[in-house]
Amino acid sequence: MILVGRPEDIPLGEAVRVEEGVEAPIAVFNVDGEFFAIDDTCTHQDASLADGWVEGCSVECPLHAACFDLRTGMPSGPPAKTPVRTHEVVVVDGFVYVRVAQAVEAAA
8 A cells, every 4th residue: 555644635625646656646636535546647648637626526637628537537528538547545543545456457
């Protein structure tokens, strides 16, 4: 598991970007005290989703307004067509951790 920090380090309705200890950056979001983690890079173009706008359980990419569900990683419509990978978030002893999901292998 990757240490993100304390819950108060992630303000309500905001995200932090985790780069240390992961192969690809992860964005961790605080939605009304519940934490969600997704791959940070938009699947439409190379933009940080941690810099996007959070509304409910979705984030809007700051580059071309693609929206992703923070619970499932699924895009809500164009321009993104490919979901982002989601990761499990746990809070243990006052610290937020991300359990990084395994990469999905592309079909041959």
